[in-house]
Amino acid sequence: MKIVSSIAELRDQLRGQLRTAFVPTMGNLHEGHLSLMRLARKHGDPVVASIFINRLQFGPNEDFEKYPRTFAADVEKLEKEGVYVLFAPTEKDLYPEPQEFRVQPPEEIGDILEGEFRPGFFNGVTTVVLKLFSCVQPSVAVFGKKDYQQLMIIRNMARQFALPTEIIAAETYRADDGLALSSRNGYLTDEQRAEAPALHRELINVANSVRAGQLDTALMEKHAMEKLTSRGWQPDYISIRKRINLQPASPAEIAKKEPLVVLAAAKLGNTRLIDNLEI
Ligand code: PAF
Numbered sequence: 001m002k003i004v005s006s007i008a009e010l011r012d013q014l015r016g017q018l019r020t021a022f023v024p025t026m027g028n029l030h031e032g033h034l035s036l037m038r039l040a041r042k043h044g045d046p047v048v049a050s051i052f053i054n055r056l057q058f059g060p061n062e063d064f065e066k067y068p069r070t071f072a073a074d075v076e077k078l079e080k081e082g083v084y085v086l087f088a089p090t091e092k093d094l095y096p097e098p099q100e101f102r103v104q105p106p107e108e109i110g111d112i113l114e115g116e117f118r119p120g121f122f123n124g125v126t127t128v129v130l131k132l133f134s135c136v137q138p139s140v141a142v143f144g145k146k147d148y149q150q151l152m153i154i155r156n157m158a159r160q161f162a163l164p165t166e167i168i169a170a171e172t173y174r175a176d177d178g179l180a181l182s183s184r185n186g187y188l189t190d191e192q193r194a195e196a197p198a199l200h201r202e203l204i205n206v207a208n209s210v211r212a213g214q215l216d217t218a219l220m221e222k223h224a225m226e227k228l229t230s231r232g233w234q235p236d237y238i239s240i241r242k243r244i245n246l247q248p249a250s251p252a253e254i255a256k257k258e259p260l261v262v263l264a265a266a267k268l269g270n271t272r273l274i275d276n277l278e279i
Contacts, residue, residue: 001079003086005093007135013085014136019044022138022165024129027051028068029077032173032181036142037081039170043140046084050132052094056102057124068186087136094131102127105153109246113263114149114274117236125150126157133158138165146172146180148263148276149246172275174200180275187271196273198231199266203277206240206262210279215251228266235266243278 004010014020021044023036040047051074058064071088078086103126104110110122133141143151155167173181178200179193188196202224209220217240224238242249243259254260260279265272 001075001083001086003075003088005087005089007089007093010085010087010135014046014048017046018139020046020048020136020138020140022048022050022132022136022141024050024052024132024141024143026053026067026183027074028070028183028186029074030173030181030183032144032146034077034081035173036144036170037078037083039168040140040142041082043142043166043168044138047082048085048087048136048138049078049083050087050089050136052087052089052128052132054124054128055091056099056127057121059118059120062118063184063187068183087132089135094128094135099127099131103130103157105157109149109153109156112149112246113237113239113241114265117265122150122153126153129154130157130161130163133163133165140166140168142168142170144170144172145278146182146275148261152246178204180273182273184271184273188268192268192271195231196268198228198233199264199273199275200277202228202238203262203264203275206238207277207279210240210254210260210262215254217249217251217254224264233266233268235264236272238262238264238266240279 002013021040023040025033053067055064102123105122105126115122151169158165158167177197179197206220206224214220221238225235228235240260240262243261249258261276263276265274
């Protein structure tokens with residue numbers, strides 16, 4: 001595997017490649033990321049990964065400084081997956097001057113759910129993803145459904161800017177007890193790690209209620225939030241939305257079996273976890 005940090009070196013390495021499959025990451029790789037690499041390999045060749053902790057998507061009180069940096073272990077894992085090039089730019093490589101041109105996702109999808117609780121997050125994500133796409137020029141790029149809203153916003157961005165990159169969705173990779181794998185799981189104490197699958201269980205309960213014919217989304221969301229709160233969580237939201245645009249679904253739409261997804265974000269101690277489940 002070639003490891004490159006400058007955009008020029010990356011372009012040299014990829015010159016003439018016609019079906020590059022790209023997986024952008026922020027490192028601290030776990031099985032979830034590796035499953036994205038495997039899916040990428042099914043859709044293109046060569047597979048290119050990036051590791052870049054993107055300051056633009058972190059709020060002032062978020063975990064940019066303490067975000068886990070495990071470069072040597074990440075390189076070993078990517079080598080085993082047969083990744084061809086790892087693009088690991090420094091901040092100076094990717095942002096040699098202040099990144100003043102930004103992507104601004106529309107409010108209806110950018111300022112709800114994660115965007116409401118993490119203002120500017122999707123501006124930072126879409127800006128770096130567009131820039132990484134411009135560096136790698138991939139034919140396909142793989143994103144996990146774990147970050148459901150991110151996936152949808154990137155899809156919409158790719159479509160609206162007519163980017164020549166097909167966006168592929170990968171299923172969420174879960175531990176045996178149901179917890180969605182995330183780099184932030186590493187922040188959990190043993191006791192919190194044992195509690196953490198309760199988030200996924202609440203999503204299953206909500207999905208089961210919808211499948212059983214419940215139409216009152218506000219009530220289902222309230223019950224789920226109360227349940228988590230009583231177990232010591234601080235939920236930001238548990239919300240039943242239409243898959244198509246992440247807007248709330250009316251009772252009539254639910255009755256007509258509109259495809260739905262229930263999304264959640266909640267803090268356990270100082271660690272904020274997100275998860276979702278398609279219904
Ligand atoms: O999902 C992530 O890890 C990040 O948001 C991404 C897509 C690599 C952009 O920094």
